[in-house]
Amino acid sequence: MALAVGSAPRPFQCPRCRAPLPEFTIRPNEETCAACGTTFAAVAFSPPPPVVRGPEAAFADALAVPGTGGQVGATPCAAHPNHAAVANCSRCGVFICDLCRIPLDGLELCPGCFDRLSREGALGAIETHYFDASGLAIALGVVGWLTSCLGLLIGPVVIALGLKALRQRRAWREAGGRGGPIAAIASGILMTFFGLILLAAIFGEPSFLAGLKEGLK
Amino acid sequence: MIAPPPGGVELPERRLIGSAAGVAERVRVYRRGDALEVDTSSFFRITRHRVLFEEVELATIHKGRNWRAVVVCTLFGMLFGMIGAANQKAGGAIVSSLVLPPILFAFVGMALPGWVVSIQSRRTWTRMRFGVRHAKAHRVFEELLTAVRETQSRLAAPPPLV
Numbered sequence: 001m002a003l004a005v006g007s008a009p010r011p012f013q014c015p016r017c018r019a020p021l022p023e024f025t026i027r028p029n030e031e032t033c034a035a036c037g038t039t040f041a042a043v044a045f046s047p048p049p050p051v052v053r054g055p056e057a058a059f060a061d062a063l064a065v066p067g068t069g070g071q072v073g074a075t076p077c078a079a080h081p082n083h084a085a086v087a088n089c090s091r092c093g094v095f096i097c098d099l100c101r102i103p104l105d106g107l108e109l110c111p112g113c114f115d116r117l118s119r120e121g122a123l124g125a126i127e128t129h130y131f132d133a134s135g136l137a138i139a140l141g142v143v144g145w146l147t148s149c150l151g152l153l154i155g156p157v158v159i160a161l162g163l164k165a166l167r168q169r170r171a172w173r174e175a176g177g178r179g180g181p182i183a184a185i186a187s188g189i190l191m192t193f194f195g196l197i198l199l200a201a202i203f204g205e206p207s208f209l210a211g212l213k214e215g216l217k
Numbered sequence: 218m219i220a221p222p223p224g225g226v227e228l229p230e231r232r233l234i235g236s237a238a239g240v241a242e243r244v245r246v247y248r249r250g251d252a253l254e255v256d257t258s259s260f261f262r263i264t265r266h267r268v269l270f271e272e273v274e275l276a277t278i279h280k281g282r283n284w285r286a287v288v289v290c291t292l293f294g295m296l297f298g299m300i301g302a303a304n305q306k307a308g309g310a311i312v313s314s315l316v317l318p319p320i321l322f323a324f325v326g327m328a329l330p331g332w333v334v335s336i337q338s339r340r341t342w343t344r345m346r347f348g349v350r351h352a353k354a355h356r357v358f359e360e361l362l363t364a365v366r367e368t369q370s371r372l373a374a375p376p377p378l379v
Binding site: 031045128129 | 228229230231232233243247256258261262263264265266271272273274275276277278279281333335337338339342344362365366369372373
């Protein structure tokens with residue numbers, strides 16, 4: 001069973017100021033926003049209504065399928081004693097019915113485990129926040145050169161972040177976009193060498209060592 | 218910790234098609250299959266949302282100047298100029314040479330307005346700015362229109378008779 005849900009009426013927005021635009025003005029030619037005066041070309045679409053499978057549909061299916069819905073002798077769901085279990089939770093093993101089953105990432109989870117794993121960030125399929133390793137590598141690369149005396153400390157961090165960014169790109173199946181991380185890694189390597197040379201120049205300098213000894217005395 | 222999925226769904230490859238920048242955030246828009254994947258990066262944290270072609274209601278393109286960038290570049294140019302003027306003896310010439318790039322950038326931003334492509338769907342929306350690549354802006358807009366039409370007509374078509 002599928003439920004067709006119509007989209008909530010929502011006005012179109014001006015692409016510049018996001019002021020609501022009356023829908024009837026949208027034509028495939030030049031439009032002008034009454035609020036900011038921006039002229040733009042717009043093409044409107046009529047997307048098909050979304051087809052969602054709500055809990056009511058799953059509930060109806062659970063009752064309709066023979067062998068479920070309180071059949072005598074069937075293993076009951078842990079949360080719904082009147083429903084027959086159709087699977088075990090992949091994490092905790094509890095019996096779950098069709099209403100409770102959450103198939104995700106090749107697993108079948110109960111709602112409790114889904115909540116816990118999503119809080120822990122262990123479910124990659126529902127992840128929407130990521131660490132921007134590439135951005136931090138590039139920013140630290142610039143900071144490292146501006147404070148070149150800290151190159152020996154910042155350089156290895158930049159290299160590690162650049163490698164992490166490349167791994168991220170691979171995991172996200174991104175075509176291209178490797179220029180930034182590779183440039184950051186190269187910058188990190190140069191920065192580290194520069195830091196080593198600076199260190200050698202400072203500590204290898206006889207006058208510097210003499211001055212240091214004088215200072216210590 | 219759970220084991221990785223034995224046979225997870227293979228995502229289609231994603232390709233960068235445009236970007237935009239705000240005051241403290243950077244937006245990069247990728248095409249992945251029948252959707253746009255929008256990565257909003259703010260303080261080294263990426264928030265990802267998707268604009269599904271099957272839900273797109275409006276696509277627009279317009280010409281616009283990025284006044285924020287023009288003002289910021291002008292301010293930087295003025296700052297470098299003032300520092301250079303105040304320290305003319307001690308390396309002032311070097312600082313003064315830093316005036317040129319931001320002022321040039323501000324001038325180009327004012328003289329050549331960029332193109333902005335926006336896609337609005339039932340639940341989400343995104344915007345891409347193309348500074349000097351005007352042909353690319355129109356190419357991306359046409360590509361998106363074609364992709365949205367194809368996706369929506371495919372979904373609207375009746376299922377084949379078995």
